[in-house]
Every structure is written in C-alpha cells, then in structure tokens.
Amino acid sequence: MRPTDDSGSTMPGEAASRNAGTPLRMLFPRDGWVRMRDAIADAGIRIEPVLFEPDGSFSVEGRAIPLDQARFTAAWFSLDTFARGQDEAFLARMVEAPDLRWMQSARAGYDHPAFARLAAKGVRLSMSKAMIPAIGEYVVAAVFDHFQRGPERRAAQAAQRWQAFPFREIAGSRWLCVGYGEIGRDIAVRARALGAHVTGVRRSGGTDADADAIVRPDDMADALAQADVVILSVPLTRDNDGAYGADFFAGFKPGALFINVGRGPLLDEAALRSALDDGRVGHAVLDVCRVEPLPPGEWQWTHPRVTLTAHTAGIGSGLYARTDRLLVDNLVRYTTGAPLLHEIGPEALA
Amino acid sequence: MRPTDDSGSTMPGEAASRNAGTPLRMLFPRDGWVRMRDAIADAGIRIEPVLFEPDGSFSVEGRAIPLDQARFTAAWFSLDTFARGQDEAFLARMVEAPDLRWMQSARAGYDHPAFARLAAKGVRLSMSKAMIPAIGEYVVAAVFDHFQRGPERRAAQAAQRWQAFPFREIAGSRWLCVGYGEIGRDIAVRARALGAHVTGVRRSGGTDADADAIVRPDDMADALAQADVVILSVPLTRDNDGAYGADFFAGFKPGALFINVGRGPLLDEAALRSALDDGRVGHAVLDVCRVEPLPPGEWQWTHPRVTLTAHTAGIGSGLYARTDRLLVDNLVRYTTGAPLLHEIGPEALA
Numbered sequence: 001m002r003p004t005d006d007s008g009s010t011m012p013g014e015a016a017s018r019n020a021g022t023p024l025r026m027l028f029p030r031d032g033w034v035r036m037r038d039a040i041a042d043a044g045i046r047i048e049p050v051l052f053e054p055d056g057s058f059s060v061e062g063r064a065i066p067l068d069q070a071r072f073t074a075a076w077f078s079l080d081t082f083a084r085g086q087d088e089a090f091l092a093r094m095v096e097a098p099d100l101r102w103m104q105s106a107r108a109g110y111d112h113p114a115f116a117r118l119a120a121k122g123v124r125l126s127m128s129k130a131m132i133p134a135i136g137e138y139v140v141a142a143v144f145d146h147f148q149r150g151p152e153r154r155a156a157q158a159a160q161r162w163q164a165f166p167f168r169e170i171a172g173s174r175w176l177c178v179g180y181g182e183i184g185r186d187i188a189v190r191a192r193a194l195g196a197h198v199t200g201v202r203r204s205g206g207t208d209a210d211a212d213a214i215v216r217p218d219d220m221a222d223a224l225a226q227a228d229v230v231i232l233s234v235p236l237t238r239d240n241d242g243a244y245g246a247d248f249f250a251g252f253k254p255g256a257l258f259i260n261v262g263r264g265p266l267l268d269e270a271a272l273r274s275a276l277d278d279g280r281v282g283h284a285v286l287d288v289c290r291v292e293p294l295p296p297g298e299w300q301w302t303h304p305r306v307t308l309t310a311h312t313a314g315i316g317s318g319l320y321a322r323t324d325r326l327l328v329d330n331l332v333r334y335t336t337g338a339p340l341l342h343e344i345g346p347e348a349l350a
Numbered sequence: 351m352r353p354t355d356d357s358g359s360t361m362p363g364e365a366a367s368r369n370a371g372t373p374l375r376m377l378f379p380r381d382g383w384v385r386m387r388d389a390i391a392d393a394g395i396r397i398e399p400v401l402f403e404p405d406g407s408f409s410v411e412g413r414a415i416p417l418d419q420a421r422f423t424a425a426w427f428s429l430d431t432f433a434r435g436q437d438e439a440f441l442a443r444m445v446e447a448p449d450l451r452w453m454q455s456a457r458a459g460y461d462h463p464a465f466a467r468l469a470a471k472g473v474r475l476s477m478s479k480a481m482i483p484a485i486g487e488y489v490v491a492a493v494f495d496h497f498q499r500g501p502e503r504r505a506a507q508a509a510q511r512w513q514a515f516p517f518r519e520i521a522g523s524r525w526l527c528v529g530y531g532e533i534g535r536d537i538a539v540r541a542r543a544l545g546a547h548v549t550g551v552r553r554s555g556g557t558d559a560d561a562d563a564i565v566r567p568d569d570m571a572d573a574l575a576q577a578d579v580v581i582l583s584v585p586l587t588r589d590n591d592g593a594y595g596a597d598f599f600a601g602f603k604p605g606a607l608f609i610n611v612g613r614g615p616l617l618d619e620a621a622l623r624s625a626l627d628d629g630r631v632g633h634a635v636l637d638v639c640r641v642e643p644l645p646p647g648e649w650q651w652t653h654p655r656v657t658l659t660a661h662t663a664g665i666g667s668g669l670y671a672r673t674d675r676l677l678v679d680n681l682v683r684y685t686t687g688a689p690l691l692h693e694i695g696p697e698a699l700a
Contacts, residue, residue: 133519133521133545137498141491141494144490144491145495147491148491157658160651162643164660165665166662167484167488168666169487169667169668171483171487193540193543194487296510297510302510309503309515310515312503312517315514316517316519318519318521319516
C-alpha cells in the first residue's frame with residue numbers, strides 16, 4: 001500500500017504515470033475514493049480528487065468547496081451513493097456541475113432522466129456491466145426455486161409432513177430471453193450449461209454462439225408459445241413503457257414462468273395480474289416494479305404466484321470488485337484517449 | 351404402437367428379435383410393463399411377462415399365479431413400486447423368488463438388506479444412475495437458495511418490506527464433494543459451469559477432468575477448511591454408519607453450507623445439530639434422514655438452519671425416461687451376453 005492521505009492526491013510512486021502532465025480532477029464519493037485510491041495509483045493514474053461527502057457536500061483536501069468552484073471534469077457515480085441513499089442527490093448535482101465532461105456510472109440502466117440531461121450537455125457517459133453475472137445467477141436461482149416447487153417443499157417442512165415433490169429439471173426446458181443483450185447472453189450461457197434450450201430476442205436478429213436460436217421481436221410468437229421460462233431483460237426507453245401487457249402474456253405457454261429483471265415500467269402490471277389469476281402465467285418473479293420501493297398493500301406482495309425481490313438481482317458478492325475494476329480500466333482508457341468500455345452515445349438518450 | 355394386450359407377450363413385429371429362441375421370463379410391476387412393453391418390443395426383445403400387481407399378487411396372462419410357480423428369471427425393480435408404496439413388499443418377494451437370476455433396479459443405493467441376500471443367492475444386480483442429473487440440479491438449487499438468502503427474501507416479502515439483500519455468488523465459491531463418484535462428478539460439472547471451484551474426495555485419489563482437485567479422505571482437511579459448500583454423496587456401507595460426526599463438522603469453515611444427498615445414517619445427527627447450534631455449520635440441507643419418513647416433532651423439521659426435503663433429490667422430471675431407457679439398454683445387454691451397465695459385484699455386498 002502506498003502512502004496517501006485521506007483527501008489528498010495519490011502518490012504514484014514507482015508506477016509509470018499515464019497522465020503525468022495533467023492530473024485528472026475527478027469527483028469520487030468519499031467511500032469509493034478511500035477504497036480505490038491505491039488501485040488507481042497502481043494503474044499509474046494521477047488524480048486530483050474532489051470528494052462527494054456523506055452529507056452531500058463537496059470537499060478538496062479536507063476543505064468544503066462549492067460545486068461551482070469544484071472544477072472536476074470527471075466523476076464516478078459509484079455504488080457508494082446507492083449504499084448511502086444518495087443517488088438522487090448525486091445525479092442532481094452532476095447535472096449542475098459546470099466542468100463535467102465524463103461520468104462513469106456503476107449502473108447498467110440509463111433511464112433516469114439525469115442521463116439524458118447530461119448527454120444533452122455533452123457529458124460522455126459510460127455505464128457498467130458489473131451486475132450482469134449476479135443477474136445471471138439470480139435468474140437461474142429463480143428458475144430452480146419454481147421448478148423444484150420450493151414453496152410446496154417449505155410448506156411441507158413447516159407442517160412436519162414428509163412428502164416428496166417430483167420436480168421439473170432445467171435440463172431440457174426451453175427459455176426465452178426477451179432482450180438478448182449482455183444480460184440475456186449471460187443468462188443463456190448459464191442455462192445452456194445446465195442443459196436448457198435458449199432462444200434470444202433482439203431487434204438485430206442474426207445468430208449468436210451462446211443461444212440455440214435468435215429471433216426478432218416481430219417473430220417471437222412461436223418461441224414464446226413454447227417457452228417454459230420467459231425472462232424480460234430489455235432496457236426501458238421512451239418507446240416501451242407498458243409495452244409488455246395483455247398481448248404479450250396471451251402468447252405464453254400456459255403455466256410458464258415469467259421473470260422481470262429489466263425495469264418495472266416495461267410491464268402493464270394489471271395485465272400481468274390477470275394473466276397470473278387465470279394461470280396463463282404460472283408464476284412471476286419480479287425484481288423490479290413500476291414504483292420502487294413498492295408500497296405496502298400492493299397486490300404483488302401477497303399474490304400467491306408472485307415472488308418479489310427488492311431490485312436485488314444485481315447485488316451479488318462480486319459486484320463491487322467488478323465495478324471497481326471497470327473504473328480503473330476506463331480511467332486508463334480515458335487518460336490515454338482509448339475508447340471507453342460501455343459508453344453510450346447521445347443517440348441512445350436523445 | 352404395436353398391438354399388445356395388457357398382460358400378454360409382446361409381438362415384436364418387424365423388429366429383429368434378439369432372443370428369438372428364448373423369450374425372457376421377466377417380472378414387471380404392472381405399471382412398468384404397460385409403459386414399457388412397446389419400447390422393449392421395438393428393441394427386439396421377446397418377453398414372457400409376469401406381472402407384480404398393485405395388490406402384491408403375481409399374474410401371467412391375466413391369471414393369478416403363486417410365486418413358486420411364476421418361474422421368472424429376471425425382474426425389474428422399477429420406480430412403480432415406489433410410487434405405490436410397494437418397495438418393501440416387492441423386495442421381500444424377490445428374496446423368495448426361486449428362479450431369479452438377474453434384477454435390474456431403478457435405484458442407485460444397494461444398502462437395503464435385500465440386495466445382500468439376493469447377491470448371496472447368486473442373483474446378478476444392476477443398479478441405476480438415472481437419478482443423478484436430478485440430484486445435481488437439486489444440489490445446485492439448494493446452494494442458490496442459501497447463497498441468495500431465500501429465507502430472508504421471503505420473510506421480507508411476507509412482511510411487505512422492500513429490502514435488498516446482497517447475496518453470495520456461486521462464481522468463485524469453493525465446493526467439496528465428499529464422495530466423488532458419479533453423483534459428485536455430476537455436481538462438479540454443474541458447479542464449475544457456474545464458476546465454482548470444486549474438490550472431490552475419493553479413496554482412489556488421482557485427478558479428474560471435471561474437478562479442480564481430487565483428494566483422498568485422509569487428506570481432505572485443508573479442502574474442508576476452505577469449503578463454502580460441503581456435499582455428502584457417499585454410499586452407505588457397513589463401515590460408515592455415523593461416520594460423519596463431531597470431528598467432521600469441527601473441520602468446517604465456519605458458516606459453511608452442508609448438503610446431504612447420500613444417506614441419513616452416514617451422519618451423527620446429534621453432532622450436526624450441535625454444529626448448527628454453534629454456527630460451525632451455517633446451514634444444512636438434508637434430503638435424507640436416519641429414520642424415513644422422519645417422524646413429526648424431530649428437531650430437523652423446525653431448526654432454523656435446516657432445510658429438509660423428503661428424499662426428493664432424485665425425483666426430477668427426466669427420471670422415468672432415463673430409468674426406462676436404462677432398462678431397455680440392459681435388456682439388450684443381458685439377452686446378448688454383453689456386460690450390464692451399473693452391475694454391482696457381490697464383493698460390494700459381502
């Protein structure tokens with residue numbers, strides 16, 4: 001560990017400095033800076049840190065500083081603000097930051113309105129895929145619990161009733177990934193390793209080495225009608241609010257399992273409720289809702305065919321390490337002028 | 351489908367008969383015969399069936415016949431007797447059957463005393479591995495539920511509390527398969543496909559392409575101390591009743607997950623209870639117990655760190671198809687004098 005002080009510049013020591021003449025003035029949530037300063041220095045990156053403090057203020061070298069004098073040109077929207085409940089405050093200040101040119105987010109989604117506002121100001125935005133392996137595990141776990149009749153097993157144990165429940169195997173089951181981007185592909189790799197047949201749905205069609213089949217959205221009816229598991233993992237855009245409703249669920253194989261790891265507003269939740277009530281959809285695993293946190297009393301909490309989790313799918317034990325590694329990778333890229341990983345163009349936010 | 355009557359001989363039709371001169375006089379549980387007669391005929395096997403009826407009697411061509419006149423030389427101990435609660439009755443009669451020379455079991459375990467008695471009479475015994483892929487899925491599902499904090503998630507949903515639970519990923523976790531036969535290997539293949547590190551324990555040592563490491567039982571202390579997941583999948587023999595007790599659990603990494611898909615009597619259940627009470631073992635998933643069915647009131651039903659299922663791990667949706675395919679395979683082998691799949695020698699039962 002190289003010597004640093006809590007709020008000052010890193011001391012790059014023996015590592016060759018990649019940006020010797022021009023230290024990068026960059027905003028970090030304090031927790032993220034404390035965690036990452038050594039790794040950044042080890043990568044040869046010189047930083048003049050501005051810290052976003054737990055109380056929402058900014059500081060440089062231990063002294064508070066107003067936003068309009070902070071002069072940072074880069075910012076890390078790390079997971080630390082999420083952990084402290086400061087995401088909204090952080091994004092609101094980024095929109096106001098006068099000199100910001102690049103923000104690295106630790107999230108995959110860019111549907112929050114702040115991203116479009118930042119893009120409109122010319123701020124480069126790079127996102128993260130660090131949650132994807134966790135989402136893949138979440139989805140496979142959800143299928144196992146449903147196929148293995150977890151609720152019935154647990155009820156039998158609670159009743160002290162020795163009862164064997166024959167269960168469905170994942171091997172041989174058919175999965176449809178509605179949205180075959182990197183999340184869909186990660187799910188496909190895991191599911192196929194367990195013997196499932198996976199079809200991906202994406203606008204560009206084509207083929208993919210990690211899926212048994214790829215179809216375009218307009219051509220997915222047959223695959224939907226055969227799917228035992230349907231996973232929704234498309235990004236929320238201006239065009240698809242509520243797009244998955246009665247017509248979508250009417251095309252399901254009766255009793256199929258539905259999993260939403262995309263965004264809550266993609267769904268017509270009333271249509272899902274009807275489809276669950278009449279058994280068209282056998283069970284729904286919802287990690288996202290239109291309104292989050294979902295208020296007590298909403299039907300999803302108590303519907304017998306709903307498993308509800310609190311936007312948890314991505315929060316796996318490897319998330320921080322992957323997120324932190326990406327920051328260093330993209331810092332090296334940014335300071336050397338190489339293309340950023342997971343940068344989204346303004347057209348995606350227009 | 352070729353014409354047959356419910357209790358008579360198959361009519362092999364166009365399939366070449368493999369045993370034209372000598373139809374095999376073989377005992378089938380009635381349900382199994384009804385399900386399999388066409389497939390057997392399609393394989394070119396001529397059978398003179400004797401049926402084990404749901405009431406425990408025997409019949410030939412629709413007429414009851416006493417066991418000492420039934421003259422079957424082969425028998426299929428299929429899953430149908432399990433489904434009808436007739437396993438004990440079936441085995442008791444097999445031990446008495448005067449002409450029996452071969453029994454194909456649909457089970458993996460041969461610890462029931464009837465197997466040793468049959469072997470002692472010179473009856474060839476071939477077992478089944480058809481439940482193994484289901485056991486593999488059961489184990490992976492059990493790890494997911496524990497790592498993803500399923501009980502806490504479900505409690506939060508029941509309380510209508512929006513709470514995200516960061517979870518443990520299987521990727522990067524370390525598993526120890528105590529007993530690295532075909533079950534251990536199946537688990538290893540699945541776990542490694544999900545990114546886990548797997549060590550197998552078997553007496554013969556050596557290496558195995560499907561495991562990261564293989565150790566002998568006497569050398570497993572280090573691997574045990576590092577394992578996040580410990581799976582017991584050894585057969586029960588005369589030498590290992592209660593062999594996994596206080597010493598075994600004392601070697602665990604504190605908080606590790608323990609899964610028993612072997613046999614209940616392998617465990618010193620009181621020692622497991624103590625290890626769970628003091629947190630040395632973080633959670634136990636038990637699919638088997640020393641006494642089955644486990645009587646109501648036993649501690650395993652209600653211990654907060656126990657997930658109990660009723661000898662369910664092997665009962666996956668592909669079990670019957672795999673079991674039935676094995677019967678045909680071994681019928682072909684038996685009638686042509688080829689080695690039987692999964693035959694156990696008398697030394698295993700001596």
